[in-house]
Amino acid sequence: MELFALYGLNFIYGIATLGLIVLGLAVVFGLLGVMNMAHGEFVMLGAYSVLIVQGQGLPYFLSFPLAVLICGFVGYLVEWSMIRHLYTRPFDTLLATWGIAILIRKTVEVIFGRGYQSVNQTVTGTVDILGVDYPAYRLVVFVCAVTLLVGLFIWYRRSNTGARIKAMIANPELAQAMGINTARLARGTFVFGVCMAGLAGALIAPLVRVEPYMGLDYLLSSFFILVVGGLGTLEGLFIGSSVIGGVDVAVSAFFDKTSGYLAVLVISILFLWLRPEGLYARR
Amino acid sequence: MNRRKFLVSSLATATMGSTFAAALARKASAADPVRVGVLIPMSGPAGLFGPSCQNCANMAANEINAKGGIDGRRVELVFADVGGPPADATQAALKLWKGEKVDAFVGMHDSAVRAALTGLFKGQVPYIYTPVYEGGECSPGTFVLGETxxxxxxxxxxxxxxxxxxxxxxxxxxxxxxxxxxxxxxxxxxxxxxxxxxxxxxxxxxxxxxxxxxxxxxxxxxxxxxxxxxxxxxxxxxxxxxxxxxxxxxxxxxxxxxxxxxxxxxxxxxxxxxxxxGYFRNIDTPAAKEFAARYTKAFGADAAVLNALGESCYEGITFLDALATKAKSYDVKKMDRSSLGLTFSSPRGTSTMIDRHVSQDIFLAxxxxxxxxxxxxxxxxxxxxxxx
Amino acid sequence: MRAVSILAILGLLVVPFVGDSFMAYQLGLYLLFGIVGQGIALCWGRAGFLPLGQALFFGIGAYISGYALKTYGDSYVALIPFMLLAILIPGILAGIIGALVFSRSVGSGPYFSLITLAVSMVGFQLANSLEWLTGGFNGLTRIPGLPGIDTYETLYFVIVPALALSTLLVAYILRSPFGQLLAAISQNEERAQFFGFKTSSLKALAFGISAAIAGFAGALYAPHQGIVTPQAVGFLLSAELVIWTAVGGRSTLWGPVVGAVVIGFLASELRDIFQYWEIVVALVFIGVVLKFPDGIVGAIASVTTRLRRPVSTADGNRRKQTAPPREQVSETALVFEDIFVQVGPVKILDGLTFSLDEKNITCLIGPNGAGKTSVFNAMTGKLPIRAGNIQWGGTSVTGKQGFEMTRLGIGRKFQVPSVFNDLTISQNIDIAIWSNRLRFTDLFLTSPYSWTSGILKQVEDVFPFLKVSNKKAGDLSQGQRQMLEFAMTIMTEPALLLLDEPCAGLSTAETHEMIGAIEAFNAGGDMTTVIIEHDMQVVERLADKVLVMSQGRLLAEGSVADIKADPAVQAVYGGGTK
Incomplete structure (x- = not known):
């Protein structure tokens, strides 16, 4: 029973963190159609901002604004210098952002070195939930992730900017004719997306290994989640995270981790092949 | 290996030897430095061990040169990055072997690269493999220092x-x-x-x-x-x-x-x-403490942190010194023979080579x-x- | 082009004598990667889809060859069947993957690329896990060289001819009708389908060939390296192969080779002296993607021939041979029975029923949103039909795809002029002539370039601009492109011709020309024509019969006069006609 509760908690937590990490790519790829291969590197930049803050002896939560600042700056630069020329060239975007990923990785390596970084935990210990000792910091991450996702969901549905983004996606020319500055809106959306990735990185940094190559882990699973869930909606993001996370947990529990990983790959291939619009597509 | 296979492979060895072994056949004079190819990862997943390894190898070479080199010949290290796939690693090694004419190799990298290298060297050049590994390496001319x-x-x-x-x-x-x-x-x-x-x-x-x-x-x-x-x-x-x-x-x-x-x-x-x-930075022996102190002195307090893999590169160079001094040659057959029972000391303590592996002190930390x-x-x- | 290739191969052959054998050995590896790149270029530069997991096929070839060399390393008799397998298995595997994936959807979006990427990741994991088969992480080791060939001295002289072979093969494919069709597909896959080509199979074939080429290079990689590890099938090598191809030039024959060699040597030189050499490569790579989409070789385009603008086997008088006859379709009866089509919540066709069974001109009219174009789309497999039945010549054709409809004698012209912009007029005409004629073997022969047909002469008489055959279709005016597409559709000699607003965007003079052409080609009375048209003047001039649609249903049918008198039609058009 206790084991059951543990698996259940892990599953829910897994979905929330996956959703958190994918969010940035969901915005950039799902809304703008930019296959950002440097997504993981923005998560990595977020994690390193925790390191900078802790290195200065400042409180952990200051790493959130710093992550947004760093990713916003780098994202703006990238959009301005490259992405804006490539919105209609998907393959080229994919390749150019792959180059950007290498650049970011290597730059971080020059500054911080190649080794693992030690990020301190501010919230340690475990909390008793349903008879399970559950890591306390995970609850913090869970609450932050859910707040962020729900907040964004409501904002996107209700706000003016959300409506403008929807208009831009549906018909860029018409949107422009209606006085929407699509170039600026697209840039804003891109920068917002990579900032979300950075924020996710700052949140998960105390739980994972922090080093220049960490981003690769998050890139492909993010793509697969979006493909399974469907692009352009938060519902899809949630469904995708559940399916990918669920398959991994279930197969890993019954067989082993390698089978779990292979199962995720196979599911992703099946979706890409048979149902590329995902389970919950934007209408 | 059947007879025919044997013939073919020795033929191949002979033809290859005619070009590649040119460097080895060269008469070594006291003025010529001993060139050692050091194969360590500087990129890829194991890249984080590159810096400490490079420091340790350089330190070993400097110390040997300060005492007059190996048998009167200066030691010169040539580094190559083998952090990539085996195909890149063999090319890098071949470049040192053929291009830079190195006399011996010291390698700290994964087993796939080692398998590629033993296949490349085929026992024609001494090759010292330093990191912890799964055991079972038995190729001639390959000297294993790592823990099994x-x-x-x-x-x-x-x-x-x-x-x-x-x-x-x-x-x-x-x-x-x-x-x-x-x-x-x-x-x-x-x-x-x-x-x-x-x-x-x-x-x-x-x-x-x-x-x-x-x-x-x-x-x-x-x-x-x-x-x-x-x-x-x-x-x-x-x-x-x-x-x-x-x-x-x-x-x-x-x-x-x-x-x-x-x-x-x-x-x-x-x-x-x-x-x-076989090694930790904090081993409480005079040799290890002195080693750590020299390392800090040479590279500063901010240098890449000492660890077993990095230290193994130091050991690789000093072991080459001990082996070459005993064998008085870089010929693989002579080195193979001399290696048996060779006792040498390092920051880890005193170790003895048997079967081209070493028995050594093991620390639990x-x-x-x-x-x-x-x-x-x-x-x-x-x-x-x-x-x- | 040919001269450049021969010079390049000769140049490569003297490298070991000018440089040293080590340099040649090193170069050999990059040339093998270059061969894989040529396959990628065939897919990406020519057919327009990007395979992101090409290392999988390279690695499979390498593992098979490595296994064979370890087991039967002393006899070519035993080796050669395995070497063939090292080429065939990757080729067939890719062909199957391509056929499965491409048949699901038209187009070559990034999803195909992601699938190939994921498949290569599966391969990498299996290569690591199946230790009994692959040797696991440590790989298949101690692979001997090819019998009698020294790996470091003479293998290079096997690799260079292999490169020559691959170059020859790819060059030949690019010049063949198959290559021209691939170019057409990358520019406008849907149009190619409506000339009766099963584009998914052609793309799968191209992918299979590229994988076979990769397997071929892999088969030589095993003896060259003496070891095959999971990295040989992995994602990182796949990505690198694409980078080399892009930097060298994805739409050129030698670009991938140049890319692999230049970056390979650059990396090998910089790796040990400059720790951050990857930054240099990344910057070069980004620069190429942004500024030189055709890569290094593409930038020096004057020296080489581009793949994208295929060389047609000369022009002018090449059409000397009457094309083989087509299977004649003589159906007339088209029947729509109670057709329902719905997309999301929107009912597009709502129980549409009508039938046509005379060889004359019918105009389909109706207000915007009535579902006129959807009638064509439902008939040619572009829209899923929820209920009802479409019959053509007495047999049901519900749910058939575009290429199948073309093979049943139905020709379609789209509303927006839809031609192959980067091909010349003459090459566009080739594809129309090949429609419903080209058999599998003809794909790789040069004879189809000499085909001509009686209708070509008629078409050229009606549209004289078609005789300027070297002009690219994309350089024509909008009106001329409409006419080119019309001419190409006519050249498929359809029994049922579907025209979607053929006069849209035409000047008055051009409209008259087009109307004249439609009349001329219908004069023989051997074709049923359905025209969607807004312009009532055109309708009055052409229509033998008019169908009026409104809100997905048939509102009225009859002669022009009947329709004009119909009060229901007047109500829909608000009492006025345009």
Whole structure:
């Protein structure tokens, strides 16, 4: 029973963190159609901002604004210098952002070195939930992730900017004719997306290994989640995270981790092949 | 190998030798430096060991040169990055061998690269392989300094059984040869000392979520976990492990958790964590202390942190010194013969070569924050049977 | 082009004598990667889809060859069947993957690329896990060289001819009708389908060939390296192969080779002296993607021939041979029975029923949103039909795809002029002539370039601009492109011709020309024509019969006069006609 509760908690937590990490790519790829291969590197930049803050002896939560600042700056630069020329060239975007990923990785390596970084935990210990000792910091991450996702969901549905983004996606020319500055809106959306990735990185940094190559882990699973869930909606993001996370947990529990990983790959291939619009597509 | 195959391969060796061995056949004079190719990862997943390794190798060369070189010849190191796939590594090695005309190689890299290199060298150039590995390398001209699973585990598992009551082991590693071979050895020792294996699991390299493994460990009732995850996976696993409070249930033992990995794991997550290896930065012997002090003096306090893999590069160069001095030659056959029973000293202590492997002291260390504290020393542990 | 290739191969052959054998050995590896790149270029530069997991096929070839060399390393008799397998198995595997994936959807979006990437990741994991088969992480080791060939001295002289062979093969494919069809597909896959080509199979074939080429290079990689590890099938090598191809030039024959060699040597030189050499490569790579989409070789385009603008086998008088006859379709009866089509919540066709069975001109009219174009789309497999039945010549054709409809004698012209912009007029005409004629073997022969047919002469008489055959279709005016597409559709000699607003965007003079052409080609009375048209003047001039649609249903049918008198039609059009 206790084991059951543990698996259940892990599953829910897994979905929330996956959703958190994918969010940035969901915005950039799902809304703008930019296959950002440097997504993981923005998560990595977020994690390193925790390191900078802790290195200065400042409180952990200051790493959130710093992550947004760093990713916003780098994202703006990238959009301005490259992405804006490539919105209609998907393959080229994919390749150019792959180059950007290498650049970011290597730059971080020059500054911080190649080794693992030690990020301190501010919230340690475990909390008793349903008879399970559950890591306390995970609850913090869970609450932050859910707040962020729900907040964004409501904002996107209700706000003016959300409506403008929807208009831009549906018909860029018409949107422009209606006085929407699509170039600026697209840039804003891109920068917002990579900032979300950075924020996710700052949140998960105390739980994972922090080093220049960490981003690769998050890139492909993010793509697969979006493909399974469907692009352009938060519902899809949630469904995708559940399916990918669920398959991994279930197969890993019954067989082993390698089978779990292979199962995720196979599911992703099946979706890409048979149902590329995902389970919950934007209408 | 049948007769015909043998003929073909020796023919190939002969033709290849005619060009490549030109460098070796050259008459060595006292004025010519000894050129040593040092093959270490500077990029890729193992790239984080590059800097400490490079420092250690340079330090060894400087010290040898300060005392007058090897048999009167200066040592000159030529580095090459072998952090990429084996195809890149063989090209890099070939460049040093053929282009830079190096007399010997010292390598600190993964086993796939080693397999590629022994296939390339075919025993025509001395090759010293320094890191911890899975055992069983028997190619001529290949001298192995690293710890084998037998060395790291046989005495240590017995010790845990006696001193810490570790009886129920859970084995977790990455899904490849080294962890599987290590665990094969571990199971033998665990059974021998009356313990049991309550779980065995291999994770793909890409894994970043360890929850299901942790649940299994919790459920298995294990009181000891043997970790053969490498690098990043080891860090991620250990962080998650501690956050679930599992450190109180079961102690952790790693055979490749060195100072860098421990730094990544972090001080809050290293409770009840042990590591077994032939070297730690904090070994409490005069030789090791002096070595660490010289390292800090040469490269400053901010230099790449000392660890077993980095130190093994120092040892590789000094071992070459000892071997070449004894053999008075860089000819592989002569070196092979001289290596038998060769005794040499290093920051690890005094070691002896048998079967081109070494019997050496093994240290068991417990993590204390982000540092290791050696709690037990096992003297002169043999490498097990590697060539039979 | 041919001269450049021969010079390049000769140049490569003297490298070991000018440089040293080590340099040649090193170069050999990059040339093998270059061969894989040529396959990628065939897919990406020519057929327009990007394979992101090409290392999988390279690695499979390498593993098979490595296994064979280890087991039967002393006899070519035993080796050669395995070497063939090392080429065939990757080729067939890719062909199957391609056929499965491409048949699901038209187009070559990034999803195909992601699938190939994921498949290569599966391969990498299996290569690591299946230790009994692959040797696991440590790989398949101690692979001997090819019998009698020294790996370091003479293998290079096997690799260079292999490169020559691959170059020859790819060059030949690019010049063949198959290559021209691939170019057409990458520019406008849907149009190619409506000429009766099963584009998914052609793309799968191209992918299979590229994988076979990769397997071929892999088969030589095993003896060259003496070891094959999972990295040989992995994602990182796949990505690198794409980078080399892009930097060298994805739409050129030699670009991938140049890319692999230049970056390979650059990396090998920089790796040990400059730790951050990857930054240099990344910057070069980004620069190429942004500024020189055709890569290094593409930038020096004057020296080489581009793949994208295929060389047609000369022009002018090449059409000397009467094309083989087509299967004649003489159906007339088209029947729509109670057709329902719905997309999301919107009912597009709502129980549409009508039938046509005379060889004359019918105009389909109706207000915007009535579902006129959807009638064509439902008939040619572009829209899923929820209920009802479409019959053509007495047999049901519900749910058939575009290429199948073309093979049943139905020709379609789209509303927006839809031609192959980067092909010349003459090459566009080739594809129309090949429609419903080209058999599998003809794909790789040069004879189809000499085909001509009686209708070509008629078409050229009606549209004289078609005789300027070297002009690219994309350089024509909008009106001329409409006419080119019309002419190409006519050249398929359909029994049922569907025209979607053929006069849209035409000047008054051009409209008259087009109307004249439609009349002329219908004069023989051997074709049923359905025209969607807004312009009532055109309708009055052409229509033998008019169908009026409104809100997905048939509102009225009859002669022009009947329709004009119909009060229901007047109500829909608000009492006025345009």
């Amino acid at each position: 699973p037998q060395q790291q585990l046989a005495p240590v598992i017995l010790w845990f059984n006696k001193e810490r009551g570790a009886s129920k082991w859970y084995l977790i590693g990455n899904d490849y040869n080294w962890p599987r071979d290590t665990n094969k050895a571990a199971k033998e020792y665990i059974n021998r000392f009356g313990g049991s294996v309550v779980g065995e699991e291999y994770l793909p390299f890409t894994v970043d979520n360890f929850d299901s493994s942790l649940a299994k460990i919790k459920d298995s009732g294990a009181n000891a976990v043997l970790i053969t995850l490498v690098g990043g996976a080891s860090v991620g696993f250990s962080r998650a492990y501690q956050s679930f409070g599992l450190a109180d249930q079961a102690m952790r033992l790693g055979t490749l958790i060195e100072e860098n990995t421990l730094l990544g794991i972090g001080a809050e997550n290293s409770q009840n964590l042990y590591s077994s290896a 417990q993590a204390d924050g982000v540092d290791f504290k050696v709690i037990e020393t096992f003297k002169n542990v043999g490498p097990g049977n590697n060539c039979g």
